[in-house]
Amino acid sequence: MRKLYVHIFFFITATNFLAQQILLPKTECNLSLQGKVIDEHDKSALELATIYIKELNTTATSDENGNYEFKNICPGIYNIKINHFNCQPLEEKIVLTKNTVKNFFQEHHANQLNQVEVSAKKIEEQSIQIRNDVSAEKLNQSKGQSLGEALKNITGVTTLNTGNSISKPIIHGMHSNRVLVINNGIRQEGQQWGIEHAPEVDPFIANKISVIKGANSVRYGSDAIAGVILVEAKPMRDSAGISGEVNLVGMSNGKAGTSSACLEGKFNELKAFSWRVQGTLKQYGTVSAPNYILINTGSNEYNFSYALGWKKENYGIDIFYSQFNTTLGIFGASHIGNLSDLKNAFKSEIPLETGPFTYEIVRPFQHIEHELFKAKSYLLTGENGKLSLTYARQYNLRYEYDKHRPLDDSLVNLDKPDLQFELTSHSTDLIWEHNSFKHFNGSIGVSGITQGNTYEGRVLIPNFRSHNGGIFMIERWRKNRFELEGGVRYDYRWMQIYKYQYIANAIYELISPIHKFENITGNLGAIFKKDSTLNISLNFGSAWRAPSVNELYSNGLHHGAAALEFGNNKLQSERTNNIIFTTRYTPSKKLMVEISTYYHYITNFIYRKPSLYPIVTIHGAFPSFNYTQTDASLLGCDFYLNYKINKQFEITSKASLLRAWDITENNWLMMMPSDRYEAEIIYRFKKYKKINSSYLSASTLFVTKQWRVPANSDFAPPPREYFLFNIHSSCSFKIKNQNIELGFSIFNLLNQTYRDYLDRFRYFTDAIGKNYVVRLTVPLNILINNKSIKK
Amino acid sequence: MKSNQYKLILYAFMLLSVIWACKKDEDQVKLPPSILNSPELITSMVLRFTDSTNISNIIFAEFRDPDGRGGNSYTKFDSIKLSSNKTYFLNVIILDETKNPLDTISKEILKEAKDHLFCFTPLGSSAVVTITDKDENNNPVGLQSKWRTSSAGNGFMKIVLKHQANGLKNGTCSPGETDIEVNFNTKIQ
Numbered sequence: 011m012r013k014l015y016v017h018i019f020f021f022i023t024a025t026n027f028l029a030q031q032i033l034l035p036k037t038e039c040n041l042s043l044q045g046k047v048i049d050e051h052d053k054s055a056l057e058l059a060t061i062y063i064k065e066l067n068t069t070a071t072s073d074e075n076g077n078y079e080f081k082n083i084c085p086g087i088y089n090i091k092i093n094h095f096n097c098q099p100l101e102e103k104i105v106l107t108k109n110t111v112k113n114f115f116q117e118h119h120a121n122q123l124n125q126v127e128v129s130a131k132k133i134e135e136q137s138i139q140i141r142n143d144v145s146a147e148k149l150n151q152s153k154g155q156s157l158g159e160a161l162k163n164i165t166g167v168t169t170l171n172t173g174n175s176i177s178k179p180i181i182h183g184m185h186s187n188r189v190l191v192i193n194n195g196i197r198q199e200g201q202q203w204g205i206e207h208a209p210e211v212d213p214f215i216a217n218k219i220s221v222i223k224g225a226n227s228v229r230y231g232s233d234a235i236a237g238v239i240l241v242e243a244k245p246m247r248d249s250a251g252i253s254g255e256v257n258l259v260g261m262s263n264g265k266a267g268t269s270s271a272c273l274e275g276k277f278n279e280l281k282a283f284s285w286r287v288q289g290t291l292k293q294y295g296t297v298s299a300p301n302y303i304l305i306n307t308g309s310n311e312y313n314f315s316y317a318l319g320w321k322k323e324n325y326g327i328d329i330f331y332s333q334f335n336t337t338l339g340i341f342g343a344s345h346i347g348n349l350s351d352l353k354n355a356f357k358s359e360i361p362l363e364t365g366p367f368t369y370e371i372v373r374p375f376q377h378i379e380h381e382l383f384k385a386k387s388y389l390l391t392g393e394n395g396k397l398s399l400t401y402a403r404q405y406n407l408r409y410e411y412d413k414h415r416p417l418d419d420s421l422v423n424l425d426k427p428d429l430q431f432e433l434t435s436h437s438t439d440l441i442w443e444h445n446s447f448k449h450f451n452g453s454i455g456v457s458g459i460t461q462g463n464t465y466e467g468r469v470l471i472p473n474f475r476s477h478n479g480g481i482f483m484i485e486r487w488r489k490n491r492f493e494l495e496g497g498v499r500y501d502y503r504w505m506q507i508y509k510y511q512y513i514a515n516a517i518y519e520l521i522s523p524i525h526k527f528e529n530i531t532g533n534l535g536a537i538f539k540k541d542s543t544l545n546i547s548l549n550f551g552s553a554w555r556a557p558s559v560n561e562l563y564s565n566g567l568h569h570g571a572a573a574l575e576f577g578n579n580k581l582q583s584e585r586t587n588n589i590i591f592t593t594r595y596t597p598s599k600k601l602m603v604e605i606s607t608y609y610h611y612i613t614n615f616i617y618r619k620p621s622l623y624p625i626v627t628i629h630g631a632f633p634s635f636n637y638t639q640t641d642a643s644l645l646g647c648d649f650y651l652n653y654k655i656n657k658q659f660e661i662t663s664k665a666s667l668l669r670a671w672d673i674t675e676n677n678w679l680m681m682m683p684s685d686r687y688e689a690e691i692i693y694r695f696k697k698y699k700k701i702n703s704s705y706l707s708a709s710t711l712f713v714t715k716q717w718r719v720p721a722n723s724d725f726a727p728p729p730r731e732y733f734l735f736n737i738h739s740s741c742s743f744k745i746k747n748q749n750i751e752l753g754f755s756i757f758n759l760l761n762q763t764y765r766d767y768l769d770r771f772r773y774f775t776d777a778i779g780k781n782y783v784v785r786l787t788v789p790l791n792i793l794i795n796n797k798s799i800k801k
Numbered sequence: 802m803k804s805n806q807y808k809l810i811l812y813a814f815m816l817l818s819v820i821w822a823c824k825k826d827e828d829q830v831k832l833p834p835s836i837l838n839s840p841e842l843i844t845s846m847v848l849r850f851t852d853s854t855n856i857s858n859i860i861f862a863e864f865r866d867p868d869g870r871g872g873n874s875y876t877k878f879d880s881i882k883l884s885s886n887k888t889y890f891l892n893v894i895i896l897d898e899t900k901n902p903l904d905t906i907s908k909e910i911l912k913e914a915k916d917h918l919f920c921f922t923p924l925g926s927s928a929v930v931t932i933t934d935k936d937e938n939n940n941p942v943g944l945q946s947k948w949r950t951s952s953a954g955n956g957f958m959k960i961v962l963k964h965q966a967n968g969l970k971n972g973t974c975s976p977g978e979t980d981i982e983v984n985f986n987t988k989i990q
Contacts, residue, residue, distance in 0.1 A: 348979050350961075362976070363969075413978060414964055417909035465833065469871070473833045508833050512868050515876065520833075567870040574872040625874055628843050628866040630961075630982030 043104070044079040045112040047072045047092060059094040061114070090114075103250065103278050139535060139549050140592050140606070141240075142166075143220040147705075149213075151738050151755055153785050154259030154268040154292070157191075157213045161239065164221050165664045166606070166648035168683040171769040172206040174264070174297050174778050175309045175338050179209070180768070181223055182608060183644055183668050183682045184236035187558045191239045192230065194330050196384050196402040199435040199461065203471070203560040205770065209239075210334045210380035210406065212313035214257065214270040214290045217244035223648075224608060225551035225588040227531040228497035231457060231480050235553045235586045235612070243330075246284040246319040247276045254790035263757075263781035264297040264308070265367070273790070274317075286317040295369045296339075300761045300779035304771075305365040306339040306372055324390040334380040339371040344774045345413040348630030352773070356726050361775050374413040377427070381405040395444035406433040430466040435459055452485035463559070470568065471560045472509035478502070484533070493537040503527040503556050507563060527556040527583050545594040552588065557581040561616050561637045567629075574625055574634040575618065581639060584614040604650040615642040615672075617680070620723050633725070640674040644682075657694070664688040669718070677720045683768055684716035684728075695741070704741030710734065716767040726773050732764035740785075753785035842869035843906055845896040846960070846983055848881065850948070853888040860889070864983045867898060880986040883928065885953040891930075891946045893919060893960070895981065907944060916966040919943025920974035925956025927987040940972045950989050959984040 047059040055076025062069045063080065065088050070078040085107050092100040092114045100114060142164045144152075152160035158169040158177030170178040170185050178185050191198040191209045201207045213219070223237040230238050247253065252275035259268040274286035292311035297304055315332035343361035346352050355362060381404065388398040409427035441455035459478045465471065484497035505525045510518035535549035563577040592606040619638045624631040646668035654660045665687045670679040690709035698704075715731040740753035761780040765772040845865045852858035865877035883889060897904035910917050914936035920943070921930035928948040932941035943962075965977035 346978055348982055350982060351979050354975075414966075414980070417906055417913060469833075510833060512871060512873060515867050566872045576872065625872065626878075627870060627872070627874065628846060628864060628981055628983065629870055630979055632872075634872070 039082065039084040041083045041085060041106055042079065042081050042109045043083060043106060043112060044077070044110075045114065046076040047078065047094070047114045048076055049115075056094050059092055059114075062091045062093070064089040064091065102281075139222050139224055139226060139551070139590070140547055140594070141220050141222050143218060147740070149216075149219060150740065150751070150753060150785065150787075152213070153257060153753075154261060154266070154783065155213075157209055157211050157219070157239075157241070160213050160219055161221065165650050166223055166646070166666045167221055168666075168686065168768065170205060170681075171766065171771070172208075173304070173307055173341050173344070173769070173771045173775075175294065175307065176206050176208045178205065178207070179239060180683060181221060181237040181239075182610065182646055183670050183679075187233055187555060188235040189237060189239060190226075190230050190234045191241065193241045193382065194243055194332075194384060195386065195400065196382060196404070197231065197437065197459070199404045199433065199437075199459070200378075200380060200406040201408050201431050201433060203558045206340075206376075207378075207408070210336075210378055211241055212270075212290050212311075212315070212332070212334055213241075214272075214313070215243055215288065215315055215332060216241045218242040223606070224549060224590045225531075225553035225586050225610070226533070227501075227551075227553035228482055228484060228499045228533040231459075231499075232478070232501050232503065232529070232553070233555045235555050235584070235610075243286075243317065246286060246317065246321075246328075247274050248284070250276050250278045250281070251791075252276075256788045256790065258786045258788075260784045261294075261781055262783075263778055264294045265369075266292070266294040268292045282320050282322050284319040284321070288316070289314045292336075293369065296365075296367050297778045298367075299776035300763045301776065302360050302364050303367060304341050304343075304361070304775055304778070305363055306342040306375070308369050308371050309336060309338040310371070311336040326388050328384070328386045330382070330384040330386075332382045335378070337371055337377045338375060340374040340376065340413075341771055341775065342372075342374070342413065344771050345374045349624055349632055350630055352725060355774050373411050373415060375411050377407075377409040377411075379405075379407040391442070393445070394447065395442055397442045398440075400437075400439045400441075402435075402437045404433075404435045404437075406435075407431070426467060428467050429470060431463065431471070432465075433461060433463045435461045446488075449489050450485055450487050452483065454483045456481045468566065469510070470564055470566055472507050472563050474505055474507050474559055476503065476505040478504075491539050493539075495533070495535040497533040499531050501527075501529050501531070501554075505556075505559075507559070509563060512565075523579065525556075525562070525579075529554040529583060529585070543595065543597050545596075547590075547592045547594075549590045549592075550588070551590070552585065554583050554585045556583050557616055557637075564637075567627075567632065574627075574632045576634065576636045578637045581616060581637060582614045584612060584616050584639065586610045586612040600654045602650075602652045604648075606648045608644075608646055608648075610642075610644040612642045612644070614639040615679075640672050642670065642672055642679055644668065644670045644679075658696075660692040660694065662688075662690040662692070672720075675720070678718040680719055680723055681768065682716070682718070684718070684731075685714045687712045700745075701741050701743045704739070706739040707737070709736045709738070711736070713766065728767045729765035729772055732762060732766075734762060734764070735759040748789055748791065750789075751785075751787040753783075753787075755783040755785075757781040757783065842897050842899050843895060843981060844869045844898045846981060847894040847896065848960075848985075849892040849894060850881075850883065850889040851892075852884075853890060853947075862985060864985070865898070869897075869899070878983075878985075880988050881958060882988045882990065883948070883950045885950055885989045887950050889928075889948045889950070890933075891948055893944050893946075895962070910962070911942070911944060914942045914944075915940070915970060916964060917942065917980075918963045918965060918970060918972070918974065918977075919946075920959075920961045920963060921946065922959040922961070923951075923956060923987070924959070925987070926951050926954025926989045927956040927958050928989075930958075936970075938970070940970055953989050956987045956989070957984055958987050 047056045049056055057072060057074045059072040060069050061078050070080055072078045083106060087103060087105050090102050090104055144160055144163050148163040149160060156177045158179050161167045161179045162169055166182055168180045170180050179189055181189050186205060187202050193211050198209055200210050220240045221237055226234040226238050254273035257270040270290040272288040276284040290313040294309045297307045313334050318329045320327045343363040346355060384402040386398060386400040388396055391397050408431045410429040412428040437459040439455060439457040441453055443453040445451055457480050461476045464473045480499055480501040482497060482499035486495045506522055508522050511521045513519050531552045531554055533551045537547040539545050561577055561581055562579045564575045565577060568575050588610045590606060590608045595603045616637055616639055618635040621634045621636055625634045649665040651663045667685045668682060670682040672679050688711045690707055692705055692707040695704040711734045713732055716728040719728055737756040737759055742749050742751040758780050763776045765776055769777060844867050848862040850860040862879040862881045863877055864875060866875045895906040895910060897906055915938055928950045931947045932943045933947055934942045934945040936942050960983050961979055962981035963974055963977040964980045969976040
């Protein structure tokens with residue numbers, strides 16, 4: 011928290027100087043404007059520059075010392091254009107209220123006249139794989155919820171939940187370490203291995219969330235087996251002014267409130283510089299299932315971020331810092347002592363513990379902090395490309411408190427978490443992207459990450475230090491209707507473990523083994539575009555993932571799961587070879603169909619295999635699981651259809667199917683999403699007076715029962731299929747030129763009682779019931795732009 | 802204010818951001834904390850029976866699981882061997898043997914007696930158990946009990962320690978979560 015204040019303080023001091031300049035107007039017509047025209051780079055005076063005031067249609071020319079002067083001007087706002095033969099023209103807006111001295115800094119580019127054209131050429135995005143975005147409308151509807159909930163709107167993406175507040179995205183049946191989250195261009199490095207560890211990202215940072223499905227190790231490095239989630243912030247403001255946005259969300263279930271605000275700007279005086287500051291506060295109380303309250307399910311969150319940009323036409327620097335802090339109550343009745351407790355919990359119709367509504371969070375709970383600092387700089391390398399260098403530091407802290415406080419009072423007073431992990435990562439990427447050259451464009455890059463993990467409290471995963479390095483190259487060829495892309499990457503990973511190994515009789519020995527992994531991956535894709543109506547793409551990708559530290563070394567009781575988990579330090583890297591065939595057909599503006607079929611062949615697929623006998627400890631018997639490897643095949647299909655019947659009515663339909671097979675064991679794979687079907691009908695209202703873009707939609711989701719599971723491998727059989735109905739509506743209206751957006755949704759309209767196979771709380775409780783959500787978005791377009799006044 | 806002053810502030814700020822962000826990292830991963838400092842463990846349950854007719858006749862039965870919840874199985878699991886149709890007094894002793902000197906957890910349990918309950922479930926030839934100690938709310942605790950053994954034969958006695966905090970304790974075994982659960986073999990001779 012202290013750090014947060016320090017960052018806010020820095021930000022305020024930096025921006026205050028600039029903001030202080032705003033004063034109130036006076037009216038007299040005898041003002042003067044004078045100053046110097048100076049070379050931006052070597053600070054030399056520029057002679058013979060012309061200074062032109064648009065509004066007054068007058069010019070002045072700078073003398074040999076760069077000085078210029080205008081006299082007898084009325085107060086007002088003026089657009090001024092400065093020209094020099096060797097420079098790019100410079101335009102600035104000036105608010106004149108008194109005699110002013112104004113120096114203009116011009117970019118002086120002797121013999122570099124091509125610069126403008128070069129920077130105007132957009133460098134193509136470096137992937138041929140089809141990207142699916144969460145639409146702006148759906149992103150709005152999911153405001154106030156977690157990142158996982160927002161991602162569910164993409165076909166083929168589901169979530170692995172631990173109740174209401176912890177939601178991990180699943181792409182094509184795979185989750186945790188197999189899904190990469192790229193937050194603002196940086197690989198999110200948290201404790202992803204845990205199934206109750208959700209990505210530590212504030213969705214309000216993003217103005218775009220998208221998913222690239224399929225293996226994609228070449229561009230993003232190891233672990234991108236299932237796909238990549240891209241969380242992107244809005245580009246920085248490119249014109250002078252200050253603007254912002256306030257979001258307020260209220261929810262009935264959990265009596266939850268979320269507020270998020272963002273303010274960004276750019277100053278007339280400093281064209282290259284832009285800034286943004288953003289923060290979110292969330293408070294949830296205990297949520298309810300249709301028939302009872304789920305005790306201790308409250309949570310709170312406070313997030314803060316700022317971004318600074320310095321952009322010139324051939325180089326730039328971006329700085330981004332964000333902080334994510336949350337405290338999550340864990341549903342009390344889900345935290346059980348041993349197998350007997352678990353069996354009692356299953357038998358019970360309603361959870362064994364229930365209680366009144368409260369905002370208070372008690373044991374068991376988690377507290378998580380995540381910090382990201384990023385500095386990115388780029389340089390245009392002449393006409394042919396762009397070189398970018400990115401450094402990022404991430405710090406992830408996770409506290410887990412057991413239900414049970416220690417018996418010893420001296421330990422109680424320390425109030426130490428029972429499990430604590432601290433993960434610090436530093437990463438650097440150097441990438442050179444080149445522009446079209448004989449139908450080719452592409453990129454080449456190197457990247458490195460170094461990480462250190464330490465724990466305190468109970469042992470679950472050991473301390474480790476790891477170093478990773480990678481080098482890659484991607485080339486893309488485009489001619490007429492065809493595009494081809496190929497990429498290759500080499501990675502090396504080194505990891506040293508520090509751990510106390512149990513010998514016998516309460517004796518432990520410190521061991522520090524070293525693991526090394528290396529891999530070559532490749533990618534080959536082709537797109538055929540017949541015309542704008544048909545787009546067929548075929549992509550072969552391969553990706554790999556080194557076994558994560560929990561798979562290698564976890565040893566002990568996973569309390570929330572009432573299971574003993576044993577890692578295996580002999581595990582090999584797993585690798586997928588994946589093919590995705592996507593057809594996007596848009597015969598008219600009314601219809602859009604996308605069908606995507608995929609097949610993953612995964613060798614050495616790592617999973618938790620239940621062992622036959624429970625292990626007896628002093629706490630009773632526990633089921634035990636061993637991490638093992640198998641060969642697996644995942645075959646599936648995602649379908650999306652959007653049809654605009656007329657200007658008012660629109661229907662959307664989605665389906666995602668998956669068959670996951672364990673080839674070695676000749677059986678189904680556990681923990682895979684069942685088939686899902688969704689349909690939505692939207693009615694868009696005509697514009698009425700000041701109210702526009704209003705709509706009302708009704709949607710239904712049908713999730714089938716997951717019967718494709720190996721027999722006797724789970725504590726309880728998969729729950730039955732369910733239907734859910736949701737209603738969404740939204741409208742925007744103008745008040746004083748501000749476009750205010752008001753949205754309203756009802757989730758689980760019929761207050762259905764259901765349990766989802768991929769919710770870990772399904773063993774203990776029904777999922778949450780009806781939830782009314784109100785959302786309000788107020789943009790702030792304030793200050794400066796034409797209205798503000800300068801000294 | 803002049804443009805270069807802005808720049809100066811800006812650069813200073815960026816530099817400070819970088820320094821601040823990097824400041825607290827340790828580049829070396831520490832060795833893990835000694836296992837002896839780990840949060841408290843429960844490793845052993847010792848049953849101390851006193852013959853009601855002869856107090857110098859003391860019988861022990863012990864369950865030892867030296868890594869507690871660590872996931873390795875027990876190293877000692879005695880049967881309870883008692884004479885038939887007799888009365889014994891039982892003291893339950895719970896220990897953390899990883900600490901030096903060893904930590905008697907049962908003292909802590911006694912301190913928090915109102916949040917804890919031992920439950921005894923016999924099966925086959927075993928004993929009828931009557932809890933003799935009470936907590937501040939006059940609910941049974943179970944650190945001390947009276948055992949009336951059955952006729953000769955083999956059976957089981959399941960001993961469970963329930964943690965019933967936050968006012969859950971009502972004298973029955975259903976509420977709360979299990980701290981300890983050991984199902985002893987009984988040999989009544």
